[in-house]
Amino acid sequence: MTLEELADPVQEDVIMHVGYGAVFQNPGNALPDAEVYRNELRLAEMAEPLGFDSIWSVEHHFDDYTMCPDVLQFLAYMAGRTSHVKLGSGVVVLPWHDPIRVAEQVSLLDHVSNGRVILGLGRGLARIEYDGFRLDQNEGRNLFVEYAELVLNALENGYMEGGRFTRQPRREIRPRPARSFKGRTYAAAVSPESMPIMAKLGVGLLVIPQKPWDAVKKDFGVYHKVWREVNGTTPIPKPISGGFCVVDENKDRAEELAMKWIAANYHTVMKHYEMTSPEFGTKKSYEFYSNVGKFIKKTGADAAARDFAMLMPWGTPDQVLEKCAFIRDTIDANGVMFNFSFGGMPYEDAERSIKCFAKYVLPELKKWNTEPLVDPAPIASSAAAR
Template sequence: MHVGYSANFQNPADALPDSEVWGSELELIDELESLGFESLWTVEHHFTDYIMCPDPVQFLTYHAGRTERILLGTGVIVLPWHDPMRIAEQITMLDNLSGGRLILGLGRGIARVEYDGFRVDMNTSRERFIEYAEMIIEGLERGYLEHDGEFVQQPRRDIRPRPEHSFRGRTYAAAVSPESMPIMAKLGVGLLVIPQKPWDIVEQDFAVYNEIYEQENGCAAPPPLSGGSCFVDESADRAEEMAHRYMGAYYASIMQHYEFGDDPHRGVKGYEFYTNITKYISRHGAEGAADDFVKLMPWGTPEQVIEKFEFIKNTINAAGFMPGFSYGGMPYSEVERSVRLFADKVLPELKSWDAPPLQVPALASAA
């Protein structure tokens, strides 16, 4: 079983200088390889204190030069905010510099504040994502981009430096809404799962995705990778208290960044599913919704955390995990304590589990 680490760079209510948040995160990240983590991930976000990483590729390029083996995951690059030609160049450059260590994760984004900030009409997001993703996925295999579409008219241009390795089998996309499952299956990409819905609903979504993937691609879908927030403590009671305090605060930051309390997706094309979140919060209250969110996550004693990861693995046939440990304004002393306990008592067990290997050139070369 592959196990990575997700870096969040949260600064709720601007409690700390942004530079201090980044400095504390980077100190811990520098130890990941020696602690036994196998990949490093971050996600693209802009403009707020939610997650302060506007450029995952730049962040991972920095760490490509500071590490030797750890894989580098974009979880995700939000395609509708960017020029596909530039994204293809950045991807190829990082993969070449790192010796084929990149795991490519793509997404379309759902925050109004970010779409407005980049002056992109949210009503076009789904169509833009599909068009851009097809361009980039095909271009990385051919070594050039050429496209005449609704949003992009790209004359043929080579990607330089040329892609040295195929990205087939190591390209993933985040998908939350049921409508996204057929899209990702037809694109031929794997799924990145961030726990947000009850696991029985996720299981139903995967049944649709797996069926369509096999129909469209003539082979079984790649097993997914799963993220989520994690907290480990030797005391079950303390773990529960900390999880509800800080994962609950993380959920509050999600509600604020995405404005779910204001129903920002009503009437926006392609975001019909997300209006259900506003309705859910209205029915259950912010505290009840946060409690349900926390229940989805792996927290507890080492034994309890292993049990919860095992449940997730068995439910979605996961090939790997990339949990996050820093969220909701948790003091970095607590973050580090949780990470070290995880590395000592949880990580070896997870890595001992049988799972399909990731299709990454760097791993193939090492074998």
């Protein structure tokens, strides 16, 4: 398939949103954490000059899997190091936080970045993290739903109050939110049971490819149905798709690097989430994940890692564009967010991949016809103060 066949007719100012993800992995503690941070920050600071539209990271704790315990703090740093890229949390794991602090931190970040925040939320899965925060993972979904409702309402109304778990006395959010988060809030959803929840919350979906695309498409059918039932004619947000990307002009080298390092990344996933443990997927509202553990047990960890790698956008620039087009067409995405440094990949390989993507793939993605991400609408100061 040619580049011309992949692109739709160009419309001015209507382009695919392309984000850069930083994950701060240190598999096996092979490097000093300080060295990981020096390199990952250096790569992240290349994103804006290279033409990426946003910079993202994800919250994780307590091991070498992803060493970004405070994604909003990282994004505040990047706000000061950049001028116009959007700043995405992919995700803030709500059950691990006090919701009123999350609302305050998000409002502050949006003020200091002049409205550049894309808010991504999630509920978390790893036992090491729930146990580390002394939380009952069986309540993970209930905590997520309550905290999400509290945070989203606070960011619109300027105050937080209530909650069965939270019992928050009414308090103002200061600085008061200046811009609405409607249309620029997303949530990670993997299990089918999460789709109605996200639709009822009125948030878009962050998709990290990790199961067959036919199953993802089926999940979206549920999400769209519930959205229309709950939100009526309010437009359904288009999703943003993440992923792990390797791109190289040499086809064989691209495949070698992708299969080595994306597979290595999935081995860190299996380790962090204890996917082969008998306890994986046994907590309340996490039962779906037991199927993942059964699949890995049946196929073996190496085969599961290869399957994961095959879902990702890697290859030559033309191959990556073709895979991006497949993702766009399958879930009607208007944005992608790719990680380029992961699994212990040498930083010189990651940097070469990023630059190759920026030179050959990014300009073509920006020709694709899709709806832009929502620009934040101002909130009247009187409304926020009520």
